[in-house]
Amino acid sequence: RKEVEQDPGPFNVPEGATVAFNCTYSNSASQSFFWYRQDCRKEPKLLMSVYSSGNEDGRFTAQLNRASQYISLLIRDSKLSDSATYLCVVNNAGSYQLTFGKGTKLSVIP
Amino acid sequence: SAVISQKPSRDICQRGTSLTIQCQVDSQVTMMFWYRQQPGQSLTLIATANQGSEATYESGFVIDKFPISRPNLTFSTLTVSNMSPEDSSIYLCSVGVVKGGDGDTQYFGPGTRLTVL
Numbered sequence: 001r002k003e004v005e006q007d008p009g010p011f012n013v014p015e016g017a018t019v020a021f022n023c024t025y026s027n028s029a030s031q032s033f034f035w036y037r038q039d040c041r042k043e044p045k046l047l048m049s050v051y052s053s054g055n056e057d058g059r060f061t062a063q064l065n066r067a068s069q070y071i072s073l074l075i076r077d078s079k080l081s082d083s084a085t086y087l088c089v090v091n092n093a094g095s096y097q098l099t100f101g102k103g104t105k106l107s108v109i110p
Numbered sequence: 111s112a113v114i115s116q117k118p119s120r121d122i123c124q125r126g127t128s129l130t131i132q133c134q135v136d137s138q139v140t141m142m143f144w145y146r147q148q149p150g151q152s153l154t155l156i157a158t159a160n161q162g163s164e165a166t167y168e169s170g171f172v173i174d175k176f177p178i179s180r181p182n183l184t185f186s187t188l189t190v191s192n193m194s195p196e197d198s199s200i201y202l203c204s205v206g207v208v209k210g211g212d213g214d215t216q217y218f219g220p221g222t223r224l225t226v227l
Contacts, residue, residue: 091215096216
């Protein structure tokens with residue numbers, strides 16, 4: 001079983017739509033969770049951390065379910081500029097090492 | 111967040127040669143890492159660059175193939191040695207940042223796009 005699994009997509013959604021991405025992780029000792037965004041031919045950039053209580057940043061909402069080892073990202077009112085690959089990232093307790101999912105590709109179409 | 115630069119941004123190399131990639135950070139950081147991202151794949155950690163000691167390599171990566179230097183807290187190099195076409199990839203450096211209650215995360219340099227012919 002892969003350490004971090006994501007649906008690769010692509011997700012093709014119209015502008016203004018709401019889209020949700022899911023991610024599962026296999027290591028129950030995982031401590032910190034993040035969503036990164038990677039544009040084509042660019043480096044990954046931190047989008048947001050994921051807290052146990054869930055957190056929101058503008059149109060983006062991230063949730064964590066430790067019991068199910070499941071992380072989600074919800075994007076509301078999609079913009080064309082949201083088109084990118086979204087990487088689910090997990091870090092283990094006491095370690096700086098990050099484990100990356102393969103990413104979910106989102107295309108927002110006019 | 112730290113500002114990270116990498117040189118070169120891209121290169122095309124002949125098989126059997128070596129390329130050294132530089133990573134420069136605008137502030138002192140404890141943790142620096144080197145990743146590889148092959149076409150259509152996610153990031154794979156090559157090694158942790160330790161200041162003042164040998165790098166710590168992940169399974170499948172060895173020092174002879176990917177020697178790493180970390181002479182100070184703002185700079186590191188990764189060399190891809192005796193290259194083959196299979197080494198064609200994007201190589202990224204990152205720095206570890208402690209975000210307090212958010213947990214530890216990393217910021218990435220812009221990457222070096224390597225093509226081996």
